[in-house]
Amino acid sequence: MDNQKPLSTHWADITADKIIRERGDKDVLVCASGITPSGTVHIGNFREIISVELVVRALRDRGRRVRFIYSWDDYDVFRKVPQNMPDQERLATYLRKPITLVPDVLGDEESYAAHNEKALEAVLPLVGIEPEYIYQAASYRSSRYADGMKAALDHREDIRRQLNAHRTSALPEDWWPLSVFCTRCDRDTTRILGRDGDWGVRYECESCGNAETLDLRRTGAAKLPWRIDWPIRWSVEGVDFEPAGKDHHSEGGSFDTARLTAREVFGQEPPVTFQYDFVRIKGGSGKISSSTGEVVSLADVLRYYQPELVRFLFAGTRPNSEFAISFDLDVLKNYEDYDKIERTYFNKPENPKKLKKWEKDARVYELSQVHGVPAAVPYQIQIRHLTTLLQIHSGDVDAVIAYLGDVPEADLDRFRVRARCAWNWVKDFAPEDFRFALRRDDEEPAALSAPLAAAVRELGRLAADRLGDGPEKEFGNAMYELMHEHGLESAEFFPAVYQALIGKDKGPRLVNFLHVLGRTTVVRLLRVY
Numbered sequence: 028m029d030n031q032k033p034l035s036t037h038w039a040d041i042t043a044d045k046i047i048r049e050r051g052d053k054d055v056l057v058c059a060s061g062i063t064p065s066g067t068v069h070i071g072n073f074r075e076i077i078s079v080e081l082v083v084r085a086l087r088d089r090g091r092r093v094r095f096i097y098s099w100d101d102y103d104v105f106r107k108v109p110q111n112m113p114d115q116e117r118l119a120t121y122l123r124k125p126i127t128l129v130p131d132v133l134g135d136e137e138s139y140a141a142h143n144e145k146a147l148e149a150v151l152p153l154v155g156i157e158p159e160y161i162y163q164a165a166s167y168r169s170s171r172y173a174d175g176m177k178a179a180l181d182h183r184e185d186i187r188r189q190l191n192a193h194r195t196s197a198l199p200e201d202w203w204p205l206s207v208f209c210t211r212c213d214r215d216t217t218r219i220l221g222r223d224g225d226w227g228v229r230y231e232c233e234s235c236g237n238a239e240t241l242d243l244r245r246t247g248a249a250k251l252p253w254r255i256d257w258p259i260r261w262s263v264e265g266v267d268f269e270p271a272g273k274d275h276h277s278e279g280g281s282f283d284t285a286r287l288t289a290r291e292v293f294g295q296e297p298p299v300t301f302q303y304d305f306v307r308i309k310g311g312s313g314k315i316s317s318s319t320g321e322v323v324s325l326a327d328v329l330r331y332y333q334p335e336l337v338r339f340l341f342a343g344t345r346p347n348s349e350f351a352i353s354f355d356l357d358v359l360k361n362y363e364d365y366d367k368i369e370r371t372y373f374n375k376p377e378n379p380k381k382l383k384k385w386e387k388d389a390r391v392y393e394l395s396q397v398h399g400v401p402a403a404v405p406y407q408i409q410i411r412h413l414t415t416l417l418q419i420h421s422g423d424v425d426a427v428i429a430y431l432g433d434v435p436e437a438d439l440d441r442f443r444v445r446a447r448c449a450w451n452w453v454k455d456f457a458p459e460d461f462r463f464a465l466r467r468d469d470e471e472p473a474a475l476s477a478p479l480a481a482a483v484r485e486l487g488r489l490a491a492d493r494l495g496d497g498p499e500k501e502f503g504n505a506m507y508e509l510m511h512e513h514g515l516e517s518a519e520f521f522p523a524v525y526q527a528l529i530g531k532d533k534g535p536r537l538v539n540f541l542h543v544l545g546r547t548t549v550v551r552l553l554r555v556y
């Protein structure tokens with residue numbers, strides 16, 4: 028009953044087929060992702076989550092049951108106070124403690140880790156991602172990995188050999204595949220002294236002098252280093268697919284050693300994987316910039332890109348190629364590209380030669396949807412036109428909807444989201460010559476020379492007479508005629524008209540702009556000349 032035939036050549040489908048080929052005899056397939064919540068989860072980290080999400084979607088499209096888990100590594104050590112954080116001195120007192128104990132200096136969550144976790148958990152559903160979260164601090168504290176920790180200790184020398192194979196300097200003689208947070212001062216400044224039977228571990232703390240023996244079945248204070256924690260997780264959860272970034276997938280990187288440890292120590296076949304590349308940020312200087320140390324989060328991107336567009340950007344790019352999320356004029360191009368594949372999706376070609384390209388785009392469109400594909404092509408508004416309308420109506424989305432008068436009820440929500448994104452973009456990132464505001468009645472009209480003022484006045488009369496009565500082109504011809512009658516060229520006349528309307532020399536394409544503004548508004552703005 029399984030459909031082994033690829034639905035498409037999309038990378039998510041190819042990966043899903045590979046997972047089914049290699050692990051398909053399982054009833055429920057497990058796909059995993061995760062991160063340390065030691066800072067804001069940025070859009071580069073998001074690439075991992077959305078990569079898993081798209082593969083999960085592809086598996087479910089093949090009728091497979093899938094468990095999508097997301098592990099928060101919130102039992103990691105707080106090693107460095109991030110520069111962009113307030114309260115640096117207070118935070119410094121928490122160094123070497125688990126990040127789950129570090130206070131939330133940015134808000135009122137129970138910890139700094141929880142702050143970062145909740146920030147992401149709140150926005151992921153907006154792009155249709157709802158994994159099952161696993162909190163590593165809670166897992167360790169409930170002794171969930173006690174057996175794994177014991178196995179790691181039993182195989183101390185095997186693991187040492189596996190890790191040493193990729194190290195330039197060998198691990199020290201007293202190295203143990205385990206670290207301990209001191210139960211008195213919570214720091215990981217501890218030294219393991221040895222084992223006491225199967226489950227006992229003796230340690231002493233270099234910070235506070237505390238020394239004691241822990242029982243791995245009862246303590247919450249011990250944890251595994253990352254390279255061993257990872258394969259244990261694969262084993263405990265039965266992970267079938269997990270991608271990783273370049274840093275983990277380098278030669279001898281943590282994926283390589285985790286793979287060995289999984290097989291040789293835990294008897295677990297490592298998951299299907301692939302490597303994903305970085306995400307760069309383009310444009311948006313000042314407010315959004317990765318180079319200044321500020322990070323760009325999913326929430327930041329959602330201010331300018333509607334959720335389908337976010338999914339589209341990632342679904343439309345192979346995970347192993349670097350790409351940029353743009354905040355400059357390319358934002359408009361991305362919207363145009365998306366709208367194009369949306370129209371294509373609902374217009375399947377008959378010609379078999381064209382079908383291949385159609386299938387490719389159609390799959391990207393399907394994967395870009397937050398909640399399934401719409402039954403018919405949704406209401407589309409060109410993004411450039413939308414930015415013009417929003418500026419005419421000072422960002423009032425309801426006024427734009429009223430002006431358009433044809434947005435179907437079913438598409439209103441999506442329209443509003445797009446309008447909000449477009450308006451944010453106009454306010455924050457649109458180039459100066461893209462932006463305009465109509466002259467208000469209480470503002471002084473731009474000063475024009477007498478001949479230009481006469482021509483502009485005449486244009487006002489022409490508008491009062493016939494703007495909107497016929498096709499745009501007809502009005503355009505009449506406008507050019509009028510201009511030439513006044514002995515003017517467009518290089519002088521157009522800036523004068525823009526000055527009269529918006530107080531600038533340039534603006535949206537003039538004839539279309541006059542039509543969008545409509546007769547009443549144009550007449551009101553030009554009659555003062």
Ligand SMILES: [Zn+2]
Pocket residue numbers: 209210211212213214232233234235236237
């Ligand atoms: Zn201590």
